[in-house]
Amino acid sequence: MRHLFAVTAATLLWSAVTAFADPVGQYFVQGTNPGSTSEYRGTVSVERAGQTYRVIWIVGSRRYVGTGIGNKDFIAVSYKSNRGDTGLALYGASGENWTGVWTYAGGHEIGTEVWKRE
Numbered sequence: 001m002r003h004l005f006a007v008t009a010a011t012l013l014w015s016a017v018t019a020f021a022d023p024v025g026q027y028f029v030q031g032t033n034p035g036s037t038s039e040y041r042g043t044v045s046v047e048r049a050g051q052t053y054r055v056i057w058i059v060g061s062r063r064y065v066g067t068g069i070g071n072k073d074f075i076a077v078s079y080k081s082n083r084g085d086t087g088l089a090l091y092g093a094s095g096e097n098w099t100g101v102w103t104y105a106g107g108h109e110i111g112t113e114v115w116k117r118e
Contacts, residue, residue: 023115031102
């Protein structure tokens, strides 16, 4: 019986660890715009799309849709907004959250962003 309990506990622990093994999930997002101290807040959802990720930000009335590549340690995302803005973002895992930098296409400055898992 103890062996069964140990196996069950190990399985549950492994499930909890693998749940945060990649960026898939729902997040609260907070960031700063490139070259500015102005902050923004919104939501981000990340889902698997074959070997890539589909990333959708909702910030105010703007919607950004991106395609990402990466793994449990990082994700790089190119994106386009509903207003035609395009850009690139790079994030690193920080526990169950993600921190990163981003810029608009043709940009010369970067903004920062943190995704906090909901």
